[in-house]
Amino acid sequence: MSVLEAKITELQEAAAKQGDVVRSLKAHAKDGKADKAEVEAAIAQLQEIKLDLDAKQKEFEKTTGKVSSQSKEAFRAALTNLLERRLFYIPSFKIYGSVAGFYDYGPPGCAIKQNLTQAWRQHFVLEENMLEVECPAVTPEVVLKASGHVDRFTDYMVTDLKTGDPYRADHLVEGHLEALLEDTKAPLPAAEKREVKDLLAGVGEMDGAALGALITRFGIKAPDTKNDLSPPFPFNLMFKTSIGPKGDMVGYLRPETAQGIFVNFRDLLYYNGSKLPFAAAQIGNSYRNEISPRAGLLRVREFTQAEIEHFVNPDDKSHPKFASVAKLEPLLYSRELQMGEEKRPKPVALGDAVARGTIANETLAYFIGRTWLLFGRLGVDLKRMRFRQHLQHEMAHYAEDCWDAEVETTYGWVECAGLADRSAYDLRAHTAMSKTELNAYEKFTEPREVEVTTVTPNKKELGLGFKRDAKAVADALEALGEEDAMCLKSDLDAGKPGKVVVDGKAVQVTAPMVEIKRQQKRLAGRNFIPSVIEPSFGIGRILYCVFEHSYYTREGDEARAVLRFTPLVAPVKATVFPLVQKEQLNALATKISASLTAAGLSNLIDTTGNTIGKRYARTDEIGVPFAVTVDFQALENASVTLRERDSTAQIRVPIADVATLIRRLVDSATTWEDAAAEYPAVAKAAAEEQQ
């Protein structure tokens, strides 16, 4: 780290600390415990630190010609400071010192999260007539045994051999390798650099032994104490509990919502008139007991998922509405592009991607297109969003194809959704464990002639040959697969004795003991286990990406932060300001606020005597898209001004139209441009936008 970079970090810390001092003093000023001069002095000191920080950052960017990781961190620090200060989210249980990986959503966070979830529901569940379900989080062990989570839902952990402190092995190794690559004092030779880069790319897929080998090879120690580390061992990420008063029924908090859908497959299929394809969906909380959560909202122990399981005939994964997305061109980062020279995603029309076989099938591509459309509506910058295909070794053995929806943030590319063709794996697993057939029936358009092999044991002959083992041999013969049966037949037909395995031992059977025939059969249809295509979304992660892509500061005034939420997701749709503190204006503002509430539009009324500029600034910070100002003219001609947040443009609107107009803007039934064409513009006094 250069001297300049060190100075920047130091100033960032100082600014954060001074910010806390100011807030605490302000709170006490209200209680009468701190005096005003003290507060003002603290604010002045904070501004000085910020000016210094700003200058140093500009200097750094000029000298290095790139956006520094410090300025990324400064961006993130400014954003998270705003988000926590305005209670979008805060660490949970703060008065008890908090617990890592748990966050509370405050009023604006709660509202935006609901709007986002509701938009997801309208976009997927309503539009596609999906079957939505809601299942409990507490899940008996057998369900998660079947799904594989009890045995395999693990991360590799290492512990400090002296203190016992736990760390996540892959994170430690990644951190160490990244530090090696960034070390400017002792730079790695080119060849070694290439090797470390390759290792780094593979860490996510390594098992315990491979991670252990790297820890030994690079001499990685416990970061806090520099003590030696234990070898990596698997740690199950599920929260465990016990159901009922006897204490003998193990339960877990579900690590994903998907399993609730799979165990209900039979009832859902019946509900759907026994017809395929259909999709079921669930929105709900899932739980992962992360070893050492970091990265704020991106890695938490309790989080909201929205998952879709689209059940489909494995022989026909076309989608009736595919044409509606075929021309969309999201950035695709295919396996091929990842392995190629450029290593950059490219915009590709989804129709072409399916035609060329880049995306495995129409249904998967349909959901990629729909996901892209949704993210755009939610306020994600689509130039900073890509669909990354899993490399072959990243995918589970049963998966046909898998794409992650990734969004670029200051943390790098963040996986916000995964879209996978999981074949019949999940239904097969629950069929095996529950002994309940999770099948669908397909009636052929025409009956089909098929050749089947029938094996008929001759019980009398077997009795003579095997005595009391005869039954076991007969069962083994009947259970023979197609291929084994034909193999046995060819031996017997050739006059040789054949072999069959009974209870792990091979026994010899002769021709009279069994009849094996090939027969033609007419079938009207067949039972099969459907394939499932699973789009799975992390609501908190999408929300965080929306925060990052929405944050900016007003040109020429870096202290004035704005969140440019779309009207659809904005937590508060409008504010209502009486221009000055007058009884009549307040009364009118209250009436307008009530009309907005009645139209289902969340709104805030601010009757403080603060300047309009100050009130705009406060509401810009929580991303309120529209502000209604009630001035004296309102009393004369029953009209108010309506300001749009990002353009700061204002129009004059009759009070009778206000609620309807904002409702239409929020529902995307009209645009601000159309509204500005319909109603007269208001020339704004420059002073209005000043704090």
Add this chain to the structure above:
Amino acid sequence: MSVLEAKITELQEAAAKQGDVVRSLKAHAKDGKADKAEVEAAIAQLQEIKLDLDAKQKEFEKTTGKVSSQSKEAFRAALTNLLERRLFYIPSFKIYGSVAGFYDYGPPGCAIKQNLTQAWRQHFVLEENMLEVECPAVTPEVVLKASGHVDRFTDYMVTDLKTGDPYRADHLVEGHLEALLEDTKAPLPAAEKREVKDLLAGVGEMDGAALGALITRFGIKAPDTKNDLSPPFPFNLMFKTSIGPKGDMVGYLRPETAQGIFVNFRDLLYYNGSKLPFAAAQIGNSYRNEISPRAGLLRVREFTQAEIEHFVNPDDKSHPKFASVAKLEPLLYSRELQMGEEKRPKPVALGDAVARGTIANETLAYFIGRTWLLFGRLGVDLKRMRFRQHLQHEMAHYAEDCWDAEVETTYGWVECAGLADRSAYDLRAHTAMSKTELNAYEKFTEPREVEVTTVTPNKKELGLGFKRDAKAVADALEALGEEDAMCLKSDLDAGKPGKVVVDGKAVQVTAPMVEIKRQQKRLAGRNFIPSVIEPSFGIGRILYCVFEHSYYTREGDEARAVLRFTPLVAPVKATVFPLVQKEQLNALATKISASLTAAGLSNLIDTTGNTIGKRYARTDEIGVPFAVTVDFQALENASVTLRERDSTAQIRVPIADVATLIRRLVDSATTWEDAAAEYPAVAKAAAEEQQ
């Protein structure tokens, strides 16, 4: 139980069993595994059982002149059969044999639950500008230690001394006492009957010893084995887990959502500009590891709560909007009425109830009124809803007043919401445990003169008198309460030595050692711990009551069940039926369905060739309020018929108006009566409503 009653019960069981057979056969018929004749025979048999059951029930009602508990049970059996069959809700993890106390909501259940929750949010959070928060369910032990749940959130349990099977003690005792009262073979003498009735009324409040005494007195045994029972012991109802990888941090799944609000009080007060009163709200899942859950949705282990914590100055519990509810007359079942002769609730205007002191304050009464209005909008029959005041011994010692919103169902009166003035208890408990002051500051309108007592130890004199214990004595003097200080002063003023307790021992002090004065002081305001008024709702319970109050069968046709959901809560708002299977009609129906979806109206399109009557019957069962039928006339004049579910009346509406009209009906912006006045009525063919 009479012979007739026994026969009714037997027939009910037979009908339920045969219903399962029919459903299973129908499912297999689709797979081609069961033949049609078999299905029809099963249906015929079911109808026979039902006819028999119906006759027996009518006979019973005629002979006894009252609605039998059997007909209550028959009502409930018919309703829950419908609800499970149409996937409103089903036992969770069915393919693994289910686990008591857990239910999944299927598509219509999920939709109605969301509509209900959303209505709650609009009615309370938006209308009152409440601060909504969302906190995790996983909660560290310290929070629930502070709240008292770790020590006291228990039910009394008894176990079968031979098998170890657990039972809830109060339920066993209640069951036994009820059976004694209902025993017609060996009826109790009048005096004993009165005593048993009194005991029964008190079981809910009994401690372990009292329950144990009754178990011994009445010789109550384990119901399944008739074995002896253990004495009752407390069982904590919280699900326990462990947070983080070290296994040393105990956590629980929250038993209520309220605590998340209390621990955030400081931040929420700051967010609200440090002003009182304000209310915070949370909707989320809570968890109670019930000993032996029964009664379907009414007692489950994972359930959705919606809780409000309204923080208020304890000296002023008026409510600015109280006038808006003062004239409402919900049925109030006050303490007085419960203790009186009639034992029946009465309609009382809330204004009068507060004026007479029946309800402790305006804010509590305001929420009672708002709750009553909401339940009405949700479809609860307000004649079967009452607010029951807690008797003095039911309330916690800190509670000022408490009312339960109860709804009458086949299970009796069900508590759906509790509205309590909890004084400062919760904030005080978290202040003590977290050492964080959870105060609000009140600025007096005018500075107040108050008289305070100051105690000033004389260190020199104390040093001479107490040597190295002088410091402890000085501390004890400074810590004296107002009253103790004045008591000491009067002794010293009278020339006597006074006493002060130091480390549990009384020591003597003399006049020169301490100066005690009364002084006038001017205070501009004061810090205080706010009182909290808590309306707390169980969403699943309200939902179940809405189901019961919505269920009826068409006059003259008991096989045709209808759920009369209000358009607001109905899971599906409209169906679209092409009159017959014709390409053109299907295409038009699909277009109309898409326009409904775009307006955010969930809808179903049914292009099966079934008769219109059959299609109406299927949608009546899930409570769809409006049906659009596309007939040949639609192709000529672009209009369709719209049918209202309960009146079965039809009007002719232009296709262009359909989505807007249904949207307005759902939003209560217009009524069916108004719509029927606006559009021409359609004379319906009687055949249409036939299946």
